[in-house]
Amino acid sequence: MSAVVAARxxxxxxxxxxxxxxxxxxxxxxxxxxxxxxFRYIPMAxxxxxxxxxxxxxxxxxxxxxxxxxxxxxxxxxxxxxxWVSIKxxxxxxxxxxxxxxxxxxxxxxxxxxMGVIRTIIFIPVVTSLVVAALLWSMMYNKDLGLLQSLLxxxxxxxxxxxxxxxWALPAIVVMMVWKEVGFSTIIFVAGLKGIPTMFYDAAAxxxxxxxxxxxxxxxxxxxxxxLFIVVTQTISAMQVFVPIFVMTQGGPFFATNAVVYYIYQxxxxxxxxxxxxxxxxxxxxxxxxxxxxxxxxxxxxxxx
Amino acid sequence: MSWKLPAWLSGVLIAxxxxxxxxxxxxxxxxxxxxxxxKPAAAAPAAAPTNTPAPAPAAAPTNTPAPAPAAAPTxxxxxxKPAEPAAGAKPAAVKLSFIGVQSDDQQFALxxxxxxxxxxxxxxxxxxxxxxxxxxxxxxxxxxAAKTPTDIILADGPNVWSFAYNGVIAPMDEWFDKDYxxxxxxxxxxxxxxxxxxxxxxxxxxxCSVMWFNKDMTDKAGIKPPAEMSESWTTTQAxxxxxKVNNPPQVYGVRWGQGNSPGQDYEAGLLRRMAGxxxxxxxxxxxxxxxxxxxxxxxxxxxxxxxxxHELYQKHKVSAVEGIPNAWFDQRAAFYISPDNAMGTYNRxxxxxxxxxxxxxxxxxxxxxxxxxSWHYALGANSAQKKEAAEFIKFLSGPVGSKIFFDRxxxxxxxxxxxxxxxxxxxxxxxxxxxxxxxxxxxxxxxxGFTEYNGLxxxxxxxxxAGQNLDVQQLATTLARRxxxxxxKYKDWQTKP
Numbered sequence: 001m002s003a004v005v006a007a008r009x010x011x012x013x014x015x016x017x018x019x020x021x022x023x024x025x026x027x028x029x030x031x032x033x034x035x036x037x038x039f040r041y042i043p044m045a046x047x048x049x050x051x052x053x054x055x056x057x058x059x060x061x062x063x064x065x066x067x068x069x070x071x072x073x074x075x076x077x078x079x080x081x082x083x084w085v086s087i088k089x090x091x092x093x094x095x096x097x098x099x100x101x102x103x104x105x106x107x108x109x110x111x112x113x114x115m116g117v118i119r120t121i122i123f124i125p126v127v128t129s130l131v132v133a134a135l136l137w138s139m140m141y142n143k144d145l146g147l148l149q150s151l152l153x154x155x156x157x158x159x160x161x162x163x164x165x166x167x168w169a170l171p172a173i174v175v176m177m178v179w180k181e182v183g184f185s186t187i188i189f190v191a192g193l194k195g196i197p198t199m200f201y202d203a204a205a206x207x208x209x210x211x212x213x214x215x216x217x218x219x220x221x222x223x224x225x226x227x228l229f230i231v232v233t234q235t236i237s238a239m240q241v242f243v244p245i246f247v248m249t250q251g252g253p254f255f256a257t258n259a260v261v262y263y264i265y266q267x268x269x270x271x272x273x274x275x276x277x278x279x280x281x282x283x284x285x286x287x288x289x290x291x292x293x294x295x296x297x298x299x300x301x302x303x304x305x
Numbered sequence: 306m307s308w309k310l311p312a313w314l315s316g317v318l319i320a321x322x323x324x325x326x327x328x329x330x331x332x333x334x335x336x337x338x339x340x341x342x343x344k345p346a347a348a349a350p351a352a353a354p355t356n357t358p359a360p361a362p363a364a365a366p367t368n369t370p371a372p373a374p375a376a377a378p379t380x381x382x383x384x385x386k387p388a389e390p391a392a393g394a395k396p397a398a399v400k401l402s403f404i405g406v407q408s409d410d411q412q413f414a415l416x417x418x419x420x421x422x423x424x425x426x427x428x429x430x431x432x433x434x435x436x437x438x439x440x441x442x443x444x445x446x447x448x449x450a451a452k453t454p455t456d457i458i459l460a461d462g463p464n465v466w467s468f469a470y471n472g473v474i475a476p477m478d479e480w481f482d483k484d485y486x487x488x489x490x491x492x493x494x495x496x497x498x499x500x501x502x503x504x505x506x507x508x509x510x511x512x513c514s515v516m517w518f519n520k521d522m523t524d525k526a527g528i529k530p531p532a533e534m535s536e537s538w539t540t541t542q543a544x545x546x547x548x549k550v551n552n553p554p555q556v557y558g559v560r561w562g563q564g565n566s567p568g569q570d571y572e573a574g575l576l577r578r579m580a581g582x583x584x585x586x587x588x589x590x591x592x593x594x595x596x597x598x599x600x601x602x603x604x605x606x607x608x609x610x611x612x613x614x615h616e617l618y619q620k621h622k623v624s625a626v627e628g629i630p631n632a633w634f635d636q637r638a639a640f641y642i643s644p645d646n647a648m649g650t651y652n653r654x655x656x657x658x659x660x661x662x663x664x665x666x667x668x669x670x671x672x673x674x675x676x677x678x679s680w681h682y683a684l685g686a687n688s689a690q691k692k693e694a695a696e697f698i699k700f701l702s703g704p705v706g707s708k709i710f711f712d713r714x715x716x717x718x719x720x721x722x723x724x725x726x727x728x729x730x731x732x733x734x735x736x737x738x739x740x741x742x743x744x745x746x747x748x749x750x751x752x753x754g755f756t757e758y759n760g761l762x763x764x765x766x767x768x769x770x771a772g773q774n775l776d777v778q779q780l781a782t783t784l785a786r787r788x789x790x791x792x793x794k795y796k797d798w799q800t801k802p
Binding site: 056139143249266 | 443447449471553566567625626627629630637756757759760763764767768770771791794
């Protein structure tokens, strides 16, 4: 009997302890949760409401239009063009960034003298203001006075004017953004590489696997969760590209860089149509959730160590 | 797994979180508090205009009540800090909020005007929130949506009608009677200040573009730009001059407009209006309903103007397709289309070349025109201190405020008396600006849908500059239809309560 009482008492103490732990944990995450609630979820709820109205920031709430804004998005040629621009941008940027980040990570994860400096150099663009970087790259790309033209000029060449060309403007922005963000992905990959136990490589070496085989059959599979994280976050980030478009091309020329978030901004702030802008935002949200779901399905790693 | 933190450490962390959460946010850096303002000694010369016709009476607008007795210093023990003027020592009883555009000149001039005003009304203080141009309009929109009680809004002229239509700003007829308005500002300046018969926003300053030239370059090329308005070039003659000095990529013939982006309606929209005779659809640019631009913006005459602009970049190649920062000031362009703030920038950048200016050209078969208007002081509709704000606006836009502003910024004044008496506008180079403004100044299209139109116009101008083998007529018609579609929501603007 006394043993049963003692067990119950111990369980109660345990529960109390668990509750205390939860309470402490909750206190720690409470500021972040409040931040999310106030600055993310409440605005999202308001945006959802706005998408059902003829809403503008200046004029306030107009008529309730139900799905009109969503139907309009499907019928809007410029929205479709902008969506396609964002998709092209993501397709161009994400694989390039992942590839460069992986190569850089393989290089900088080696513990040799001076590698810390190289890692810092690779990471510097990440901490540079995106607006400043975009302005600097605009100058570098300038057809007449840019650094790129100076380099080409040595060989007697002239570039076609990257940012004023509907063919080259988007690739030029992709290159700039890969430079800007590759450092962050590199650091994540380095963390992933450091987490792979060396015994796998030792065992593979004993079995006669060469460097390439070790990379293909050990490193790459074990980096799948990291790769998944990078691909998903970078795809989401790429679909939301705005600042370089705003600074470097304003969506032009001829909609060549009119990414969807820039078009949403134009509708919300230039065309005083925040209801329609909100509807397009939810369309993008749904698209990104779907894309992320399939990326998880495709890249989900079943390799554990 | 022992993750539990020691109790004391948990306590410390939680206390730190609470303290961090309760710590007040840092004040916005753009805010100009009076204490951070230029020293009175620096502001004083600017605040005592030597050329203002009647400084003392003019400094006290007729409708401005005398300083309240309560505002007079009553407690000598609470003396001001030594560095501050005596009037500034009183705790401000009225604190006005002001949202405007950020620039060193604006901040300096506004603070200097406030100091002058505080000599009359020491109880009034102003919190300036000055933002970069690109952020100002979204901020005004966000404030309107949140019903933030901003007292004074610095509105770009073409947006005044939109703000009035949407109830973002309040009319000020109560404080600005009709005679006062008619006497103080030129009719051109008032076209955007008044909306549906009510007076909303007095102008801060005016503007009018002319053609500036690098005299060293024109002399070398043997070009003599006309000195008199009556001898102004046509665009054909101007093009010949631009081609003579054109030597890309070292020097381009002309930079058409301020900044280095393709441009906006202010300058890039001039040629399509120039292409029409005065009173024609192309010249008017917008229908009598103040909304429709189809048939005006894409009128065949207007398209001639658009085409001329396009050909500067793509056919004649006298302008840089990808903008060069400070092109004219760095001698990368021989001619420059800009208002007279070009002189201020020239001095600020320390440019070292002789320069002159001449009127904007006219198009053969068309007309001469410069776009006018600049910033306006508007009263926030949600202001809880409308009377006090309106009185300060009256001072800002009156003879004293306008003179201080001109002394600092050096841009065409909107105050009629000041403009007519300033010696600066009686001789070159500002004489050209004043004459062009009086003879050919027209505001950009005046419409409640200007924001929508201007957004599309930026896209259009970018395409005109960068596009090759363009069908300009089709491009213009597409823009006009899109603009009409976006502004159709304002069709009730003449009747909306």
